[in-house]
Amino acid sequence: MAFDYFKKKLEHVLPGRVSTDRGELFCYGFDASTEQGSPAAVVRPVSTEEVCQVASYASSSGMPLIARGAGTGMTGGAVPLEKAIILSLEGMNRIIDIDSRDMVAVVEPGVINAHLQEKLEETCLFYPPDPASMKFCTLGGNVAENAGGPRAIKYGVTKDYVLGLEVVLPDGRVLMCGGRTYKGVVGYDLTRLLVGSEGTLGIITKIFLKVLPLPEETVTLLCTFSRIEDAARAVSAISSSSVLPRTLEFMDNESIRAVENYKAFNLPVHAGALLLIEVDGSHGAVRMEAEKVGDLCIAEQGDVRVAGDLFSRQRIWEARRSISPALYHIRPTKINEDIVVPRGRIPEMLQELREIAGRHDLKIANFGHAGDGNIHVNVMTDRNNEEEYRRAKEAVKEIFEAALRLGGTISGEHGVGLTKQQYVGLELSDTSLELMKKIKAAFDPRGILNPGKVFPPD
Ligand SMILES: Cc1cc2nc3c(=O)[nH]c(=O)nc-3n(C[C@H](O)[C@H](O)[C@H](O)COP(=O)(O)OP(=O)(O)OC[C@H]3O[C@@H](n4cnc5c(N)ncnc54)[C@H](O)[C@@H]3O)c2cc1C
Numbered sequence: 282m283a284f285d286y287f288k289k290k291l292e293h294v295l296p297g298r299v300s301t302d303r304g305e306l307f308c309y310g311f312d313a314s315t316e317q318g319s320p321a322a323v324v325r326p327v328s329t330e331e332v333c334q335v336a337s338y339a340s341s342s343g344m345p346l347i348a349r350g351a352g353t354g355m356t357g358g359a360v361p362l363e364k365a366i367i368l369s370l371e372g373m374n375r376i377i378d379i380d381s382r383d384m385v386a387v388v389e390p391g392v393i394n395a396h397l398q399e400k401l402e403e404t405c406l407f408y409p410p411d412p413a414s415m416k417f418c419t420l421g422g423n424v425a426e427n428a429g430g431p432r433a434i435k436y437g438v439t440k441d442y443v444l445g446l447e448v449v450l451p452d453g454r455v456l457m458c459g460g461r462t463y464k465g466v467v468g469y470d471l472t473r474l475l476v477g478s479e480g481t482l483g484i485i486t487k488i489f490l491k492v493l494p495l496p497e498e499t500v501t502l503l504c505t506f507s508r509i510e511d512a513a514r515a516v517s518a519i520s521s522s523s524v525l526p527r528t529l530e531f532m533d534n535e536s537i538r539a540v541e542n543y544k545a546f547n548l549p550v551h552a553g554a555l556l557l558i559e560v561d562g563s564h565g566a567v568r569m570e571a572e573k574v575g576d577l578c579i580a581e582q583g584d585v586r587v588a589g590d591l592f593s594r595q596r597i598w599e600a601r602r603s604i605s606p607a608l609y610h611i612r613p614t615k616i617n618e619d620i621v622v623p624r625g626r627i628p629e630m631l632q633e634l635r636e637i638a639g640r641h642d643l644k645i646a647n648f649g650h651a652g653d654g655n656i657h658v659n660v661m662t663d664r665n666n667e668e669e670y671r672r673a674k675e676a677v678k679e680i681f682e683a684a685l686r687l688g689g690t691i692s693g694e695h696g697v698g699l700t701k702q703q704y705v706g707l708e709l710s711d712t713s714l715e716l717m718k719k720i721k722a723a724f725d726p727r728g729i730l731n732p733g734k735v736f737p738p739d
Pocket of ligand 1: 420421486
């Protein structure tokens, strides 16, 4: 009854943009994790005012509301737990302003990351955060998850570029924090608090982003190692050298073979590991830096190839971005975790991962952002095989415990959502959780925004 009334009101405000079509509801019940839910409706606002109206109706009738970008989240963040309303921000996809004097871009949340990158490049500007999903994920989703990408080692992650946000609070009020300035210390930094809040505190409706000048040149190196330990040593050598590469990605043998089986990229399938390294900057300096990095890899028995043109560069990156889909050819279910350890402890973590895989007789494929200690650990299994799935889950817990033992964290970029809730208590103290719950209650006293996420289940 409450829902019918709510739906009628919404249809009045958003004519033709409220859907309860069964097929559509089914599709909006998923993201890129293994979680699934079933929403009560999908609504598609196209302005902040419409978001405000939806939020205030939801608040007054107590309907759960879930902001959604492209649904590429890896932890079930946009998956509805109970009969919730999905607020799809896909239609709010305007690049409002690109200002090369202020070096700021202002966008709506539904803009696809790669679309902004392409637009900026036309005027020699640059927005560094580059999640592997950049061709289809939204900037709103990136802010809500504080997404990172290969370039984070040199340029940082989403939070380092968000200057300001316009946010609709669950009761329909609009909150503006930060803006076009590069600095600002008046009051608590609510912008930073909202970045990475996984849609639990407010609905992001406008984003002010810092942009940089486009580097003059980028050189891409593909370095192959017969042993993963040598690759790990090369990473340490590069990290402590005077060169700060813009990417320092690694793939283990399992990932290399999965990608090559998926699509013939001509990757070295017998290599123990490979590093995908890029350096960028001004002409001249870049060549020298590339040479230095190449020498460091050779000193650790690496075989170094330089991508000679844009085509080979794009092909190498296409191979890197294909890892996720390629892994499904190993086993039908992929439990993708994104642990981080202090950079110097990557070799120990890789050893732990080998032992865990052996102990549980599972295939675990590892790749990721070696430059910042962020390893994407993919436990390959089959959800329909109860016994194997149980072993996989045990392995995941041990992986988290190992990462924390080594001084790391259980998530570097994918967030908690639903899939990591039960492990949050391993990392956060009761005091942290208590404070976070109070913050949640201050923003969302009725608990309607993305309920049941992030915090450990009661
Ligand atoms: C193949 C693949 C590769 C990936 N690679 C990376 C990677 O390299 N780095 C990385 O960090 N992530 C990566 N991801 C994960 C994912 O793409 C990112 O988390 C991305 O930021 C999610 O954006 P989205 O638009 O799909 O958000 P969704 O999945 O729709 O939502 C994610 C969360 O954000 C919230 N949200 C979305 N929009 C808003 C809004 N406007 N206001 C408030 N809350 C909102 C949702 O409620 C949800 O909690 C990858 C995913 C895939 C499938």
